[in-house]
Amino acid sequence: MGCIKDVPTLRGDNYTEWRKKVDLAFVCAEVDWAVDTPQPPKPTEPVREDKDDDAAWEKKKREYAPLEMSYTLENKKWVTANKKCMAFIKNTIEHAIVDSIAECASVGKYLEKIKSQFTGSSKIYAIQLLKQLVTKKYTGGGRGIREHILRMSNMAAKLKPMDADLELKPALLVHLVMASLQKEFDTFVVNYNMQPERWDIEKIAMCVQGEDIIKFSYGGFLNYVKDNKKKNFNQGNQSSSSKPHGKAPM
Structure with missing residues (x-):
């Protein structure tokens, strides 16, 4: 033990x-x-x-x-x-x-008494997870979009053990991930919508490549707008000849 x-x-x-x-x-x-x-x-x-x-x-x-x-x-x-x-x-x-x-x-x-006592708590937790999945937005920072996608995937995975009926289909999870992206990924989302095949959560990790392209276009910086305030996230220490759209955090 x-x-x-x-x-x-x-x-x-x-x-x-x-x-x-x-x-x-x-x-x-x-x-x-x-x-x-x-x-x-x-x-x-x-x-x-x-x-x-x-x-x-x-x-x-x-x-x-x-x-x-x-x-x-x-x-x-x-x-x-x-x-x-x-x-x-x-x-x-x-x-x-x-x-x-x-x-x-x-x-x-x-164990049966414990399960009975916490059935209500599990339902409340499931509702909280669903709300987070629907409202979650990618705002940059952290370890990038790959971590964002993994977090959403992990939240979806926690729903299945609570109730088999709550298991999210891969296609729905992909749509939730796409809906969580900021306007900087609009071109990527449009390209995805034009594709005839459906993607799974692994393939959508290709968003990382899209993020790299956006980062390069901003000279190594990503600018996100939240609550009408611009936030600048330094995504690397590589120098660029283009002018950054903000100052790197100290």
């Missing part, structure tokens, strides 16, 4: 990622079977009836002995695995949250 350090602390909006890491930790520790396996039922002890003579009673006890031994071993194995899983889970949940979750005898039921 040493991989506990790789499991994020459950805070509310990261339930999907937390559960994936918890399941992986259980698999690595070979205790994942305890999640779906109920506690072994104790076998019914034999009862001596009035008609049973000594021989019949001894036979009943002999037949019960291996059942009792098997139960003892299986139950001990289950209790140990269940205890490890419960302790692991409780140590990866924020203290305020773990106190609000009702105690359960089995780790399987405990």
